Amino acid sequence: MSVDGGTPLVEVDSLKKYFPIRKGLLSREVARVHAVDDVTFSVREGETLGLVGESGCGKSTLGRTIVRLLDPTSGDVKFRGRSIAKLGRRGLRPLRREMQIVFQDPYASLNPRKRVGSIIAAPLQIHGVGDRDERKKQVRALLATVGLSPEHYNRFPHEFSGGQRQRIGVARALALRPKLIVADEPVSALDVSIQSQMLNLLDDLQEEFQLTYIFIAHDLGVVRHVSDRIAVMYLGKLVELSPAEELYERPIMPYTEALLSAVPIPDPDLSDQRERIVLQGDVPSPINPPSGCRFHPRCRYMTDICVQVEPPLVDYGNGHLAACHHPLNVDKETLDRARVSERHTPAAADEHAKPEDPSGASQPVPTPDIQRSSVVRRIVDYSKRPEEQT
Amino acid sequence: MIQQGGGALGIGEIPIGPTWQTNYFIGADAQGRDVMARVLYGGRASLEIGIGSALICCGIALVLALLAGFFRGPIDALLSRLMDLIWAFPVYLLAISLATVLLTKPNGLQWGFVHVDPSSLWVPTAIIALVYVPYVFRPVRGQVLSVREKEYVEAAIAQGASNGRLMFGEILPNVITTVIVMLPLMIATTVLTESALSFLSIGVQPPKASWGTIIDDGQSLLYTRPWVAIAPGIMIVLTVLSLNVLGDGVRDALDPRAKLRMRG
Amino acid sequence: MAVFIVRRSIGLIAVLFAITVLTFLIFFATPGVDPTRALAGRNPTPETVAAIKHQFGLDRSLPVQYLLMMKRLFISRDLVSYGNQALKVVPAITSAAPVTFSLVLGAAVIWVVFAILTGVLAVILKGTIFDPLLMILALIGISMPVFWLGEVANLVTQDRLHNTFLFHWVPPLGYTPLTSNPWQWFLHLVIPWITLSVLYIGFYARVLRANLLDVENEDYVRTARAKGLSERRVLLKHMLRTSLITFVSLFGLDFGVLVGGGALLTEVVFGLPGVGKLTYDSLVKLDLPVIMATVIYGAFFITIANALVDIVYARLDPRIRPA
């Protein structure tokens, strides 16, 4: 499973999205929110890419920029090999049929003054699909597809529960039979009890309609079962990208490790055994992100180099990339084979800062033994997770 | 309806007092016209202007607010500054300025094909509609700005909806309630404004009459035939009172939290 | 804060400038309008019209006309009325302003006192028949045209009941300056004050009542109740104080509007020679320079008052200061 294995449907290339902050007499731009800062990856047709990170790290901004609800500050987005970053409203119109978005908040994303029928029919109407009756038929079929009753056609959104509303949102996104759906935390606002129903629905739909998903979540628990690959973001940067199972078994970036330790484990014994890594401090401000590795103020493996040099994304083989000076769960052999991934590495990152060779010094990264051993213990932990034992 | 029963009254004849007959129910004015009939007819003009100007005002304000709140940027800045400017004038003074200027031209205004007769009811209607536009524009624009940020609008953009569809299909249904809530109170306000302008003889022009012009006529007859001035005033109070009660009801029904402030 | 004041002041100057331009355009550039119609007499010869136009600079281009007009209004202050060239516009306004101010100030005192009384009383009597009764009265107050109320007041106090003990003290319509006879000043203004304040009593009482009822459900009021403070103390000390913030900001606005020309109808009905009456008298004669000047005066007054209120508010409450 390598990145080049299929035709990329979406290619994101050095994408940046900054939000200006204006102040003062003349509304001068005094600062910028670095919401998405030089991110590169691609999504193959038919796969599900999980996009994970703490809230505020720029996941939604990235998703919205990909479907061009936002204009990128720089960089490029390609859809089926064609650049769409600079397309205007008109140029985007035909593309709207191919990429859709499902929003996080099922209450804010449905117009409270419109009936369900006209909400779902809107995309068909906009793109002139069928006549009135034809659309009505399609909408009823869509309602059935997402597990709602066709009788719900004339109801208003407020008559539905959160889960049902999210299904309406999914039906709307499906109406034009898109190729790509960006699902922005589609289950975060739902009760835990109905989250899995929703995930199953999305899974079924993917098969039925051959969908490609970019599935956004703020923890690693939700995306585990739906994702083929997972991208981890921290403060606007892509810090780790890996096939899903591999990420859970062998996280390389300490941030991923911390995220993983927060995933609840059903077995109480195991969850007692496991060390829960609590990240210290708050997420730093994306207006003025930390120097070097953005994660360094909260990282327990932090050394001087982390403050000074931004780590490049290093390809550890098997499609597993991570940006870290002190990679975890990596043996000597892998480290030797690893090479800086030119394609994914942000321009700002220091190209020579491969983990074994920090800041050009010949010394290998001094990683204390104790930490090494704790890493090993964690590997054991993950491999013993109940799901895998059966 | 105007029955000048008993023939026209000459100067110096005994004024016809209130009677219990169908004619001259509350007496006649200086020219012997049946005050009751005039009040009823005047009411038509008052209500036409009041309702017409309130509707026009709300319509204009709604469209401008949608444009300003939707496009933001320079369009919003321009429209908002313009509204601030109109807002800076006391309503009556602005209306007076416009009305006076229009009245300096006795033969009416001629702009291209458009001819406006100064005695047309459209003159006060347009003036009153214009001066209240900022009062509706401001709250509606604020609402458009906030609705525009809602995810369902983004969803529509993601589907490729046109600007027109976004404004009128997605945003408008969510701000129209505000306007509906304001409408009865706006009519109450415009009816009062019309009467004031007509009282100052710059609203409805003779031979047409409205409640305001009749009160104006009644001013000189105040001590001899008070009903000429009193009757149309009572009609105004009753009309405006019912509109205010209606407005309160509509507000409570549609929008329990809104605290709208409508007044000139 | 400094940035806020500078920005607000720049905005203020821009608005003031725009006000003069807009007013000037309304009066002198509306297509088809002839500002000289009133000043040239009934059937003017073309020569008279031309001469007068030249005298007032009306034969110049619009921007020059505007500058001339503003110079005569603000710098040399010798703008004269078209109808009566002895009437200098600026002194006319300065001498009329105290009358308007007397009228509005007295009315404001009455409306504040009675609105608070009515509003608080309605809240205290909530649940009884008197609350809706008071509110209906307030609504009637709002629904009455002020000029009509003034005429009815005149009818009663000047004529029908003038010779009874009730109203024999009411002097004939008109005005006596405070400086020449304070007692007569007071007597002349009592009825106009009451008339003008009725609308505002009704409006403010309703606003205050609604506000008090809103505040009533807030936590700190409940806490105060739970602490066992007497009902009256809760009402006065806690609820009223909070509600008065809205009250005061509305008051600033309305006061500004009234002094700026909103009291015109009251002045006309009671024959008070204030700025509004000045406007009305020139209106009858279609005397454009005077109307233009009074309109600019009113808009200036309101705009400057608003800016001051904004700045004072921003000082008191940093939250509303825009970033």
Ligand SMILES: Nc1ncnc2c1ncn2[C@@H]1O[C@H](COP(=O)(O)OP(=O)(O)O)[C@@H](O)[C@H]1O
């Ligand atoms: N329209 C915007 N204007 C300014 N800042 C924004 C805007 N949208 C998002 N941000 C900022 O960008 C950062 C990333 O936001 P977001 O993409 O919503 O994060 P996530 O979806 O990961 O929670 C946050 O700091 C947020 O405050």
Ligand SMILES: [Mg+2]
């Ligand atoms: Mg988000």
